[in-house]
Amino acid sequence: MAQLLVLVLAFAAGFALWGLFEYLLHRFAMHELHGRGIMSREHLEHHVAAGWTFSTTHLLSWAGMLLVGFVAWMPIGWALVGFGFGVAVAIGWAVGYFFYEYEHMASHRKAPRTRYQRWLRKHHFHHHFGHPMSNHGVTVPWWDRVFGTLETPERVRVPRRMAQPWMLGPDGELRPEHRDDYELVGTLDRTERLAQLDRARAFASIAPED
Ligand SMILES: [Zn+2]
Ligand SMILES: [Zn+2]
Incomplete structure (x- = not known):
């Protein structure tokens, strides 16, 4: 023992x-x-x-x-x-x-x-996006x-260009379930926006909500 x-x-x-x-x-x-x-x-x-x-x-x-x-x-x-x-x-x-x-x-x-994964993402993305x-x-x-x-910011500010595909809905905005944890900042030009929508849609079809 x-x-x-x-x-x-x-x-x-x-x-x-x-x-x-x-x-x-x-x-x-x-x-x-x-x-x-x-x-x-x-x-x-x-x-x-x-x-x-x-x-x-x-x-x-x-x-x-x-x-x-x-x-x-x-x-x-x-x-x-x-x-x-x-x-x-x-x-x-x-x-x-x-x-x-x-x-x-x-x-x-x-x-x-x-809860742990939610904490880990906020903690790590604060580091990634502007606070290295x-x-x-x-x-x-x-x-x-x-x-x-x-x-430990209340909300992590994520540059729009760098939003992770799982954060975004098909409209390219934050999914409602992530709005307490993140806010998108900055703007995208048209090409960037289209590329991001493609990524978000590709992600949604690979990983459907369950
Ligand atoms: Zn990383
Ligand atoms: Zn790093």
Whole structure:
């Protein structure tokens, strides 16, 4: 029983460790480097494209992050506590990482389905659209709170050009269910507006309301 508790704690520690790295990598390796280095360049592209693009080197990042878990954290946990502890830390880390990858991608592609997903989108899109030095955590707010970069606006201002397709109805305006969380700002020229309507309609036919 005590052993099981230690493994659960190790898993939780690995999961929390990922959250800290998510924050540090996003803040320092992606934003503070201002486009120097592949991670930063791809991340700035992700911002410029309003989140519709995802890095094509994901297989590399997947492998890299698994490697960090099993080559760095696992031996440290093994040396400090024991083999099982080391493995559980590495698994917690990997689960934290893939959870981040999935939830981040979903935030740009799908409307929220849970309170947590609704929170994550507001938190992350405030960062995306005009406040890149705040909300560096994506899946948890803890580290933004610790480092003083947490911002929780009542409504997130989204430039019309960058509205995520799931936010918009077939008329190109915010769907009523998202109006408490977001407001659209700025204007579109005719070509941009047509392109956006196409995206919103394509999205509506891929992901019908259920
Ligand atoms: Zn994003
Ligand atoms: Zn960012």
